[in-house]
Amino acid sequence: MSLDLQKLAQEQKYPKWEQTSQEVLESAKDLASRETQLFDQIANVSNPSISNTLEPFGRFFNENAFVENQITFYQYVSNDKELRDASTAAEEILDKNSIEQWSREDVYKTFKQLSENLAEKRADSDAEDKRYVDKIITAFKRNGLALPNDQREKVKQLQVELSNLKVQFSKNLNEDNGCIYFTLEELDGVPQDVIGQYEKDNDNDKYRVTFKYPDIFPIFKYAKNSNTRKRANIAYGNRCSEKNDEILTKIIKIRYDIAKELGYDTFSDYVLEERMAKTKKTVLDFLGDLRTKLKPVAEKELENLKSLKASDLEKRQLQPEDEFYAWDFNFYNENLLAEKYQIDNNKIAEYFPLQSTIEKMLEFYEKIFDIKFVKLDPQPNEIWHKDVQQFAIFQNIKFGTVEYMGAIYFDLHPRVGKYGHAANFGLGPGYLKADGKTRRQPVTALVCNFTKPTKDKPSLLKHDEVVTFFHELGHGIHSILAQTKYSRFHGTSVERDFVETPSQMLEYWCWSKNEIKKLSSHYETGEPINDDLVDQLVRTKHVNTGLFNLRQLFFGLFDMTVHTINNKEQLESLDLFKIWNNLKEEVTLLPSDNNPTKGYASFGHIAGGYESGYYGYLYSLVFAADIYYTLFKKDPMNTENGIRYRDIILRRGGSRDIMENLEELLGRKPNSEAFLKEIFG
Structure with missing residues (x-):
């Protein structure tokens, strides 16, 4: 069987990954042009049916989904910066054109007529066809097609601006090459295998630690020096903040404007109508109830970790600390696993090549x-x-x-x-x-x-x-x-x-x-x-x-807090820095010793994909x-x-x-x- 499958596998056709930056841009422009032609075609259908409207529409998006995804994927994985930049530009081209086409009243009217035609002979309609038509109409409405022309145009412009900002936020994260330097002494406790992978700056005899997971996470977990963990925690928390702080603020304000133009109380209301949860009350009640249940569990866990920290500091003849800080959690969590459960994660890793x-x-x-x-x-x-x-x-x-x-x-x-x-x-x-x-x-x-x-x-x-x-x-x-x-x-x-x-x-x-x-x-x-x-x-x-899930709750509550703003006064006084740090201390129970960060500037989920959805x-x-x-x-x-x-x-x-x-x-x-x-x- 395996030989047959190997032969069968080799006979399949697989995509090629050989586009140049110029070809990526040309492909984006061509796809945008053909998408416009499709919408022109749909707009001119006089008596819409599944065969003359939905099928050509679905066929276009079926057959071009890979084309779009491939040229916009290069920005995440290519070694070639020019190709990554072209991929980002391609995404902006496609998003701008898509917003333009999905804001067309003539196409919206065609699909509304198709929906009415299907309703008259509902029993004959394929369930997936009907669902697709419903989703298309909903998408048009959510782009402002039920609004007067001037409002509709405003929503369209806001959507374009929002799309460009989201792409830029993501690009800044992907391109981030931030780092922090430590001496060998400061890295005491970090496994030698990890240190061996750090680039050494011989001029100042320090090791360059990037913010990539394999570099930075071992610092959080194994560095014995509290100040090393603290510096790493703060630096990691502030990555991309010089660029993305302002971008995220703009993103949230634009989302508010879009929701208001479309007649929603908040952006969360706009998002959640298409989710299982349906309403912000359902989400906030869920998070609130879970927080109530988790908090006493987390407080008990925290007391155990504080005792472990006190014992560790005493053992190492270091000054005692009353507080248990955010940068202590991963380190003493590892210690707890080792002492109470005899778990050595580096040893366990040897069993998982x-x-x-x-x-x-x-x-x-x-x-x-x-x-x-x-x-x-x-x-x-x-x-x-x-x-x-x-x-x-x-x-x-x-x-x-x-x-x-x-x-x-x-x-x-x-x-x-x-x-x-x-x-x-x-x-x-x-x-x-x-x-x-x-x-x-x-x-x-x-x-x-x-x-x-x-x-x-x-x-x-x-x-x-x-x-x-x-x-x-x-x-x-x-x-x-x-x-x-x-x-x-x-x-x-x-x-x-x-x-x-x-x-x-x-x-x-x-x-x-x-x-x-x-x-x-x-x-x-x-x-x-x-x-x-x-x-x-x-x-x-x-x-x-308890502590782990309170951290997840913090992300979800921050997301909901900034997306449930329902008046201009709140929006104008929006202070992400204050909201982030206050919520973080309140919810996670882990203080930062007055060292706030701009962690929201690297919160990729909230910028695109999980906005008002991190609770998910x-x-x-x-x-x-x-x-x-x-x-x-x-x-x-x-x-x-x-x-x-x-x-x-x-x-x-x-x-x-x-x-x-x-x-x-x-x-x-x-x-x-x-x-x-x-x-x-």
Whole structure:
């Protein structure tokens, strides 16, 4: 079977990654021109139907989704700054034209007429067709098409300005090359392997620490010198602030103006009408209730950490400190894991060499979802960087009806100009081709920042990095296994406050004893991690969960606070610096010793994608826990339940209401019982 699949994988057509900066810009202009022609065509339809309106409309976006995603993706991953800049410019061109086209009254009228025509013969309408038409009309309305001309024009201009600012905010983060310098003495406690990767400035005998995860996070966790951690924490918190502080302020003010022009009380009201939560009251009540439940748990955790800090300072004959600061948390959390649970994360990482762990992880997904990954040997022009790995994915191996599902890329190590976090980029969504029988299969990419291998050791994953990879692969598989008629509903194109659920649900496998053992393989001996170490690791899943989740709550509450402003007076006095730092101290319970930062200037989620939606990370956990406890807790590797979940949740993407899918999967309405049990015991 594997030989056949390898041959079948090699026969598939894969994208080329060889555009020049000039070609990227030309492609953007061509796509914008053709989009305008499409809208002109739709505007001139006299008696709109599915065949003469929705199908050509859907076909255009189906067939051009990859073109757009590819040319705008280069800005996150290309080694060539000129190409990254062209990619950013291409996104601005496409966004500006899209806003222009989606503000056209003539096209809006055509779709309104189509909707009315469908309503007269509702029984004959395909459900996904109807849903698409409804979404199109909603999109037009949310661009101001129900407003008088002057207001509509104002909304359009605001949308263009907003789009440009969001692109610039993201670009500044991606291009950030900030750093901080430390002497070897100041790095006491940081593992030698990590220090060995720092660039040394021989002129001042200091080490250059960038703000990339593999560089800066070990400082937070292992530097014994409190002042080292403090300086690193403050510098990291202020990255990009000289550029993005002002940009984010403008973004929030423009969002307020857009919401008001469209008749909403706040920007949150505008966003949430298309979310599962629906209203800001639902979100704020959810966050408030969770905060009330978490606070006493966190306060108890904090007392334990304070005692640990006092004992540590006394042991090292250092001056006692009454306070427990923000830069103390990661360090003493590591100490707690080591002292109480005998957990050494660097030791555990030895059991998770990157390549071996990936191979075993893919085997998990293969069994659960009845799929198969086949590693490819791409030509240089079939990947954007030499480190990128590529896999073809097949489905229904167990049943013998093997079907090619798409391709996934892994881009796993940091480099200059690359996106600095971990994310899945859905490059080419799948869809049903114009013949109504064959499918265009998707391509997607995981972009992460794990430690690079050295001449002595492979890249070794900390357990939290294993969880991160499992999570992002969950998004990738959602993209690959979806099978919708239109690219508009493909994969992760679901309600934003549900989109994290599939990935969060799959994180549970990283905390299941048998599954952790199967994932592990010591980089020198190949031995799996021993039972005692696994048992200790599993016990740590909810160590300091109160403090950790209060941090998530802080991000969500900051997001909601700045997006629920409902009057000009509040807007004019908007002070992100004050809101950020006051909320941070109040909610996280971790003071900064009067060292406020501008952390919001690097809060990429709030600038684009999760605005008035960051609460979704916590909200989605409720559904994730319910699904896992119901389908997988007793038997995590149950293929039958995995296929059922695959076909009801993942396969349908956003083509149906998510709540309907959840009720079908669970056999009832979802509830928070499993979530509360998981968090609070």
